[in-house]
Amino acid sequence: MNVIVAYLDSMFNAYPQTPRLLEAKAELQAMMEDAYASFIAQGDSENEAVGRVIRDFGNLEEVAPVLGISADLTPDSAPAGAAQAPAPTAPRHPPVTLDEAHSYADAQERTRFRMTAAIVLFVLSPAGIVSLPVAAKSGLLAITDEAGIFIGIIFLLVLAAIGVMLLISTSRETAPFTRLTESHFSPNPVVTSWAESLAAQHDRPRIRALQVAIALWILAPIPLIAFALLLDDSPLGDFWVVIGVVLVLALVATGLGVLLPHTWAQTVAENLTSGSGKLGSIADASEDERSIVSVIAAFYWPLLTAVFLAWSFIGNAWGTSWVIWPVGAVLFGAIAAGGEAVESYRRARRHPLS
Amino acid sequence: MISADAIRGYVDVLVLSLLRTGPSYAYELAQRITAISGDDYAIKQTTLYSAVKRLESSELVTSYAGVSPSGKPRTYYRISESGLAHFDLKVDEWRSTKTVVDRFINEAIEGATP
Numbered sequence: 154m155n156v157i158v159a160y161l162d163s164m165f166n167a168y169p170q171t172p173r174l175l176e177a178k179a180e181l182q183a184m185m186e187d188a189y190a191s192f193i194a195q196g197d198s199e200n201e202a203v204g205r206v207i208r209d210f211g212n213l214e215e216v217a218p219v220l221g222i223s224a225d226l227t228p229d230s231a232p233a234g235a236a237q238a239p240a241p242t243a244p245r246h247p248p249v250t251l252d253e254a255h256s257y258a259d260a261q262e263r264t265r266f267r268m269t270a271a272i273v274l275f276v277l278s279p280a281g282i283v284s285l286p287v288a289a290k291s292g293l294l295a296i297t298d299e300a301g302i303f304i305g306i307i308f309l310l311v312l313a314a315i316g317v318m319l320l321i322s323t324s325r326e327t328a329p330f331t332r333l334t335e336s337h338f339s340p341n342p343v344v345t346s347w348a349e350s351l352a353a354q355h356d357r358p359r360i361r362a363l364q365v366a367i368a369l370w371i372l373a374p375i376p377l378i379a380f381a382l383l384l385d386d387s388p389l390g391d392f393w394v395v396i397g398v399v400l401v402l403a404l405v406a407t408g409l410g411v412l413l414p415h416t417w418a419q420t421v422a423e424n425l426t427s428g429s430g431k432l433g434s435i436a437d438a439s440e441d442e443r444s445i446v447s448v449i450a451a452f453y454w455p456l457l458t459a460v461f462l463a464w465s466f467i468g469n470a471w472g473t474s475w476v477i478w479p480v481g482a483v484l485f486g487a488i489a490a491g492g493e494a495v496e497s498y499r500r501a502r503r504h505p506l507s
Numbered sequence: 508m509i510s511a512d513a514i515r516g517y518v519d520v521l522v523l524s525l526l527r528t529g530p531s532y533a534y535e536l537a538q539r540i541t542a543i544s545g546d547d548y549a550i551k552q553t554t555l556y557s558a559v560k561r562l563e564s565s566e567l568v569t570s571y572a573g574v575s576p577s578g579k580p581r582t583y584y585r586i587s588e589s590g591l592a593h594f595d596l597k598v599d600e601w602r603s604t605k606t607v608v609d610r611f612i613n614e615a616i617e618g619a620t621p
Binding site: 177180181183184185187209210211212216219 | 533534537538549551552553554555557560561564579581582
């Protein structure tokens with residue numbers, strides 16, 4: 154229901170709020186609310202009902218003559234400025250249509266598990282090459298170091314190949330919508346309202362998934378640190394450290410696996426609301442994103458350095474402690490992605506649906 | 508499905524015909540138009556609203572504030588005397604329009620068949 158009010162606000166706000174205009178807005182709102190209630194009574198979901206109501210709205214130009222706002226609605230005859238928003242300087246692209254937005258959202262929803270699986274496989278792919286040579290050296294596997302490396306490389310290449318194949322199959326389905334993902338369209342208030350309601354509807358599971366994922370990412374290095382500190386004297390100490398590294402990868406991958414299937418609606422909303430006329434807000438977004446990631450970086454890297462030094466000195470493990478850097482870098486990439494997601498959530502909170 | 512352009516001149520007649528049976532409000536009018544038209548025509552809310560306001564400004568309908576059964580304030584519309592007269596006029600106009608257009612169409616079809 155809030156989406157309907159927001160939609161009408163966005164349609165009417167550009168014009169002088171005369172009594173006649175406010176009356177029209179109130180009556181159209183009453184009509185839309187009645188229509189919404191009857192769609193809900195017919196068994197539509199909230200999202201479907203909002204979509205149908207907005208589709209049946211028509212267009213404001215039709216009401217313009219009875220409201221006396223026709224001059225404002227036809228930019229060609231109107232004096233420049235007035236109530237009209239300043240014309241965007243960027244080349245105008247055709248507006249996104251509701252059907253196009255529906256198909257784009259369907260494609261995103263359909264491909265979300267494949268996309269997630271591909272990214273999880275990429276993160277897991279180094280596990281073999283990290284662990285097998287050490288397992289072989291410790292005598293846990295009856296193969297030579299070289300065979301371990303070889304199998305590890307095969308494992309990496311196979312996982313990467315499956316991941317690439319999955320990405321290619323998803324990109325085939327999302328390819329028709331590159332104009333939407335690259336912002337080569339003008340925003341359309343109907344689509345914007347619909348996309349925002351879609352994102353709002355899927356926001357709760359997404360936030361829950363984000364919380365789980367961030368918890369996993371923060372906990373990811375604990376087994377590694379524990380094995381390094383506690384099992385350093387054991388004959389299989391090196392092997393346990395490597396198992397710790399594999400666990401870091403596994404936990405990071407699990408976090409991504411939990412989070413990514415829930416982000417599609419948010420992605421759809423972000424892409425559909427940022428048309429060619431909204432370059433400013435994109436710049437703001439990247440600035441915000443930089444800020445939260447830089448805050449994380451400010452304590453992350455010193456902490457990692459402290460862990461590295463502690464491990465190396467206490468465990469006298471200068472030969473193996475270097476692994477903390479590649480692992481730390483991968484983990485930081487994941488945290489930065491999480492930071493971006495948090496930031497987009499905060500942005501959504503700052504601009505709530507009235 | 509009839510296009511909005513094709514029916515544009517007759518939305519007022521649809522509204523007047525519904526109001527002849529008694530006062531009504533915008534959403535109910537839209538509902539009844541859509542129900543009677545079946546799948547042939549779905550009226551947009553802005554189309555209906557502008558038709559009603561146009562009729563009101565030419566004093567063919569009058570409006571009064573009412574309250575819905577659930578207690579929501581609602582604007583009701585009632586057809587006026589001149590509205591009834593205008594409806595009859597438009598019905599005659601439609602009948603003769605239809606006859607003339609049919610005459611052309613029938614002639615074209617008969618002319619095409621040997």
